[in-house]
Amino acid sequence: MGLFNSFNISASALSAQRLRMDIISQNIANVNTTRTQDGTPYRRKTVLFQEKEVPFSHYLSRESREKYLSGSGVRVAGIVEDTSPFKEVYDPSHPDADENGIVRMPNVEIITEMVNMISATRAYEANVTALNSSKSMALKALEIGR
Protein backbone atom coordinates (compact mmCIF):
# COMPACT_ATOMS: atom_id res chain seq x y z
CA MET A 1 0.00 0.00 0.00
CA GLY A 2 2.83 2.34 -0.86
CA LEU A 3 2.06 5.90 -1.83
CA PHE A 4 3.15 5.47 -5.41
CA ASN A 5 2.04 1.90 -6.02
CA SER A 6 -1.14 2.97 -7.78
CA PHE A 7 0.90 5.39 -9.89
CA ASN A 8 3.17 2.53 -10.93
CA ILE A 9 0.19 0.31 -11.72
CA SER A 10 -1.29 2.92 -14.06
CA ALA A 11 2.12 3.70 -15.55
CA SER A 12 2.74 0.03 -16.35
CA ALA A 13 -0.58 -0.09 -18.19
CA LEU A 14 0.19 3.14 -20.05
CA SER A 15 3.49 1.82 -21.36
CA ALA A 16 1.91 -1.55 -22.21
CA GLN A 17 -0.88 0.13 -24.20
CA ARG A 18 1.66 2.38 -25.92
CA LEU A 19 3.68 -0.66 -26.97
CA ARG A 20 0.47 -2.24 -28.26
CA MET A 21 -0.16 0.94 -30.25
CA ASP A 22 3.40 0.77 -31.66
CA ILE A 23 2.85 -2.80 -32.82
CA ILE A 24 -0.51 -1.91 -34.39
CA SER A 25 1.19 0.96 -36.26
CA GLN A 26 3.86 -1.48 -37.40
CA ASN A 27 1.15 -3.84 -38.68
CA ILE A 28 -0.68 -1.06 -40.53
CA ALA A 29 2.57 0.28 -41.99
CA ASN A 30 3.40 -3.19 -43.34
CA VAL A 31 -0.02 -4.02 -44.75
CA ASN A 32 1.46 -4.42 -48.25
CA THR A 33 4.96 -5.62 -47.39
CA THR A 34 5.82 -8.78 -49.30
CA ARG A 35 9.50 -8.90 -48.42
CA THR A 36 11.01 -9.35 -45.01
CA GLN A 37 14.46 -10.45 -43.89
CA ASP A 38 13.51 -14.15 -43.78
CA GLY A 39 12.00 -14.04 -47.26
CA THR A 40 8.33 -14.39 -46.33
CA PRO A 41 5.68 -11.66 -46.47
CA TYR A 42 5.21 -9.62 -43.30
CA ARG A 43 3.51 -11.50 -40.49
CA ARG A 44 1.04 -9.66 -38.28
CA LYS A 45 2.31 -9.19 -34.74
CA THR A 46 0.26 -9.02 -31.54
CA VAL A 47 1.16 -8.04 -28.01
CA LEU A 48 0.49 -10.53 -25.23
CA PHE A 49 -0.56 -8.96 -21.93
CA GLN A 50 -0.06 -10.62 -18.58
CA GLU A 51 -0.94 -9.57 -15.06
CA LYS A 52 2.23 -8.40 -13.32
CA GLU A 53 2.66 -10.67 -10.35
CA VAL A 54 3.44 -9.42 -6.90
CA PRO A 55 7.17 -9.92 -6.25
CA PHE A 56 7.92 -13.07 -4.27
CA SER A 57 9.73 -11.10 -1.58
CA HIS A 58 6.44 -9.46 -0.60
CA TYR A 59 4.93 -12.84 0.21
CA LEU A 60 7.86 -13.58 2.47
CA SER A 61 7.19 -10.65 4.74
CA ARG A 62 4.15 -11.39 6.86
CA GLU A 63 3.44 -7.72 7.40
CA SER A 64 2.74 -7.07 3.78
CA ARG A 65 0.97 -10.32 2.98
CA GLU A 66 -2.46 -8.74 2.89
CA LYS A 67 -1.49 -5.30 1.75
CA TYR A 68 0.41 -6.11 -1.40
CA LEU A 69 -2.12 -8.46 -2.91
CA SER A 70 -3.60 -5.54 -4.82
CA GLY A 71 -1.20 -6.49 -7.60
CA SER A 72 1.25 -4.35 -9.45
CA GLY A 73 -0.22 -3.72 -12.87
CA VAL A 74 0.26 -5.31 -16.22
CA ARG A 75 3.28 -6.42 -18.18
CA VAL A 76 3.91 -7.42 -21.74
CA ALA A 77 4.61 -11.15 -21.79
CA GLY A 78 5.83 -11.00 -25.36
CA ILE A 79 5.22 -9.96 -28.91
CA VAL A 80 3.92 -12.94 -30.85
CA GLU A 81 3.44 -13.45 -34.57
CA ASP A 82 0.04 -14.32 -35.95
CA THR A 83 0.38 -17.74 -37.60
CA SER A 84 -2.75 -17.48 -39.72
CA PRO A 85 -2.15 -18.09 -43.48
CA PHE A 86 -1.07 -15.28 -45.78
CA LYS A 87 -3.57 -13.76 -48.16
CA GLU A 88 -3.09 -14.85 -51.73
CA VAL A 89 -3.66 -12.28 -54.46
CA TYR A 90 -3.48 -12.85 -58.21
CA ASP A 91 -1.12 -10.22 -59.63
CA PRO A 92 1.29 -11.56 -62.31
CA SER A 93 2.97 -8.17 -62.74
CA HIS A 94 4.19 -8.19 -59.14
CA PRO A 95 7.93 -8.92 -58.79
CA ASP A 96 7.22 -11.35 -55.93
CA ALA A 97 4.56 -13.35 -57.82
CA ASP A 98 5.17 -17.09 -58.22
CA GLU A 99 4.96 -18.95 -61.57
CA ASN A 100 1.12 -18.98 -61.37
CA GLY A 101 0.97 -15.22 -60.80
CA ILE A 102 -0.02 -15.54 -57.13
CA VAL A 103 1.43 -13.04 -54.64
CA ARG A 104 1.40 -13.88 -50.98
CA MET A 105 0.38 -10.77 -49.05
CA PRO A 106 0.69 -10.14 -45.27
CA ASN A 107 -2.03 -11.56 -43.01
CA VAL A 108 -2.85 -8.05 -41.75
CA GLU A 109 -6.54 -7.12 -41.70
CA ILE A 110 -6.70 -3.34 -41.72
CA ILE A 111 -10.17 -3.29 -40.09
CA THR A 112 -8.99 -5.47 -37.21
CA GLU A 113 -6.00 -3.20 -36.70
CA MET A 114 -8.18 -0.09 -36.68
CA VAL A 115 -10.53 -1.62 -34.11
CA ASN A 116 -7.59 -2.67 -31.93
CA MET A 117 -6.15 0.83 -32.26
CA ILE A 118 -9.34 2.41 -30.94
CA SER A 119 -9.41 -0.15 -28.14
CA ALA A 120 -5.80 0.70 -27.21
CA THR A 121 -6.55 4.45 -27.28
CA ARG A 122 -9.56 4.04 -25.00
CA ALA A 123 -7.64 1.80 -22.60
CA TYR A 124 -4.85 4.38 -22.54
CA GLU A 125 -7.34 7.15 -21.73
CA ALA A 126 -8.91 5.05 -18.98
CA ASN A 127 -5.52 4.57 -17.39
CA VAL A 128 -4.73 8.29 -17.63
CA THR A 129 -7.99 8.94 -15.77
CA ALA A 130 -7.03 6.39 -13.12
CA LEU A 131 -3.62 8.04 -12.77
CA ASN A 132 -5.17 11.48 -12.39
CA SER A 133 -7.56 10.14 -9.78
CA SER A 134 -4.65 8.66 -7.79
CA LYS A 135 -2.81 11.95 -8.10
CA SER A 136 -5.72 14.02 -6.81
CA MET A 137 -6.17 11.61 -3.90
CA ALA A 138 -2.48 11.80 -2.99
CA LEU A 139 -2.60 15.59 -3.11
CA LYS A 140 -5.77 15.59 -1.02
CA ALA A 141 -4.00 13.49 1.60
CA LEU A 142 -1.51 16.34 2.03
CA GLU A 143 -4.36 18.50 3.27
CA ILE A 144 -5.00 16.34 6.33
CA GLY A 145 -4.48 18.38 9.48
CA ARG A 146 -4.18 21.73 7.77
Added chain:
Amino acid sequence: MLSKLLFNRSNIEHALDAAWLRNEVISHNIANVDTPNYKRKTVQFEQLLTSEMKSGKISHGASKLTSRNIRIVEDPSSSSYRSDGNNVDIENEMALLAANSIRYNTLVQKINGEFQKLKNVIRGGR
Protein backbone atom coordinates in the same frame (compact mmCIF):
# COMPACT_ATOMS: atom_id res chain seq x y z
CA MET B 1 -13.16 11.77 26.25
CA LEU B 2 -9.94 12.18 24.35
CA SER B 3 -9.66 8.44 23.73
CA LYS B 4 -13.15 8.43 22.30
CA LEU B 5 -12.17 11.22 19.94
CA LEU B 6 -9.12 9.23 18.91
CA PHE B 7 -11.18 6.11 18.35
CA ASN B 8 -13.50 8.01 16.10
CA ARG B 9 -10.56 9.26 14.13
CA SER B 10 -8.96 5.85 13.83
CA ASN B 11 -12.12 4.58 12.13
CA ILE B 12 -11.77 7.33 9.54
CA GLU B 13 -8.12 6.40 9.16
CA HIS B 14 -9.05 2.79 8.41
CA ALA B 15 -11.65 3.98 5.95
CA LEU B 16 -8.99 6.17 4.29
CA ASP B 17 -6.66 3.17 4.11
CA ALA B 18 -9.44 1.13 2.55
CA ALA B 19 -10.22 3.86 0.02
CA TRP B 20 -6.55 4.18 -0.92
CA LEU B 21 -6.23 0.41 -1.32
CA ARG B 22 -9.42 0.35 -3.36
CA ASN B 23 -7.96 3.01 -5.64
CA GLU B 24 -4.96 0.76 -6.16
CA VAL B 25 -7.12 -2.27 -6.86
CA ILE B 26 -9.33 -0.37 -9.33
CA SER B 27 -6.19 0.97 -11.07
CA HIS B 28 -4.98 -2.61 -11.25
CA ASN B 29 -8.29 -3.74 -12.75
CA ILE B 30 -8.19 -0.94 -15.33
CA ALA B 31 -4.55 -1.74 -16.13
CA ASN B 32 -5.53 -5.35 -16.83
CA VAL B 33 -8.60 -4.59 -18.94
CA ASP B 34 -7.00 -6.37 -21.93
CA THR B 35 -5.28 -9.19 -20.06
CA PRO B 36 -6.71 -12.60 -20.96
CA ASN B 37 -8.19 -14.61 -18.07
CA TYR B 38 -7.72 -11.78 -15.58
CA LYS B 39 -10.41 -11.64 -12.89
CA ARG B 40 -11.25 -8.32 -11.32
CA LYS B 41 -10.46 -7.76 -7.66
CA THR B 42 -12.47 -5.90 -5.06
CA VAL B 43 -11.77 -4.55 -1.60
CA GLN B 44 -13.99 -5.63 1.27
CA PHE B 45 -14.10 -3.14 4.08
CA GLU B 46 -17.59 -1.72 4.54
CA GLN B 47 -19.16 -5.08 5.47
CA LEU B 48 -16.50 -5.54 8.12
CA LEU B 49 -17.03 -2.03 9.49
CA THR B 50 -20.81 -2.51 9.54
CA SER B 51 -20.59 -5.81 11.41
CA GLU B 52 -18.16 -4.29 13.93
CA MET B 53 -20.44 -1.30 14.44
CA LYS B 54 -23.54 -3.49 14.85
CA SER B 55 -21.82 -5.62 17.45
CA GLY B 56 -21.09 -2.43 19.38
CA LYS B 57 -17.43 -3.31 19.71
CA ILE B 58 -16.29 -0.05 18.18
CA SER B 59 -18.04 2.19 20.68
CA HIS B 60 -16.56 0.14 23.54
CA GLY B 61 -13.12 0.33 22.05
CA ALA B 62 -12.93 -3.46 21.78
CA SER B 63 -12.82 -3.48 18.02
CA LYS B 64 -10.18 -5.60 16.36
CA LEU B 65 -10.58 -3.55 13.23
CA THR B 66 -7.20 -2.59 11.78
CA SER B 67 -6.00 -1.70 8.33
CA ARG B 68 -4.73 -5.27 8.00
CA ASN B 69 -8.29 -6.61 8.17
CA ILE B 70 -9.07 -5.00 4.84
CA ARG B 71 -9.46 -7.86 2.41
CA ILE B 72 -8.88 -8.05 -1.30
CA VAL B 73 -11.00 -10.72 -2.96
CA GLU B 74 -11.19 -11.92 -6.51
CA ASP B 75 -14.53 -11.79 -8.28
CA PRO B 76 -15.73 -15.28 -9.24
CA SER B 77 -15.00 -16.37 -12.78
CA SER B 78 -18.69 -17.14 -13.36
CA SER B 79 -19.42 -13.47 -13.93
CA SER B 80 -17.20 -13.36 -17.00
CA TYR B 81 -19.02 -12.37 -20.15
CA ARG B 82 -16.09 -11.92 -22.48
CA SER B 83 -14.56 -14.55 -24.71
CA ASP B 84 -11.06 -13.93 -23.37
CA GLY B 85 -12.06 -14.93 -19.82
CA ASN B 86 -11.55 -11.41 -18.50
CA ASN B 87 -14.41 -10.02 -16.40
CA VAL B 88 -13.37 -6.36 -16.10
CA ASP B 89 -16.20 -4.02 -17.09
CA ILE B 90 -14.41 -0.76 -17.90
CA GLU B 91 -17.47 1.47 -17.41
CA ASN B 92 -18.12 -0.07 -14.03
CA GLU B 93 -14.49 0.39 -13.00
CA MET B 94 -14.43 4.04 -14.08
CA ALA B 95 -17.61 4.71 -12.10
CA LEU B 96 -16.13 2.98 -9.04
CA LEU B 97 -12.94 4.99 -9.48
CA ALA B 98 -14.82 8.29 -9.50
CA ALA B 99 -16.96 7.25 -6.53
CA ASN B 100 -13.93 6.10 -4.59
CA SER B 101 -12.10 9.36 -5.24
CA ILE B 102 -15.06 11.35 -3.92
CA ARG B 103 -15.33 9.05 -0.91
CA TYR B 104 -11.65 9.63 -0.17
CA ASN B 105 -12.06 13.42 -0.42
CA THR B 106 -15.07 13.24 1.88
CA LEU B 107 -13.10 11.26 4.44
CA VAL B 108 -10.21 13.74 4.29
CA GLN B 109 -12.68 16.56 4.87
CA LYS B 110 -14.20 14.64 7.77
CA ILE B 111 -10.85 13.97 9.43
CA ASN B 112 -9.91 17.62 8.97
CA GLY B 113 -13.17 18.49 10.72
CA GLU B 114 -12.18 16.27 13.64
CA PHE B 115 -8.84 18.01 13.91
CA GLN B 116 -10.56 21.37 13.66
CA LYS B 117 -12.82 20.43 16.56
CA LEU B 118 -9.81 19.43 18.63
CA LYS B 119 -8.06 22.70 17.77
CA ASN B 120 -11.17 24.61 18.69
CA VAL B 121 -11.31 22.92 22.09
CA ILE B 122 -7.61 23.58 22.70
CA ARG B 123 -8.09 27.26 21.90
CA GLY B 124 -11.04 27.32 24.28
CA GLY B 125 -13.47 28.28 21.58
CA ARG B 126 -11.84 31.60 20.92
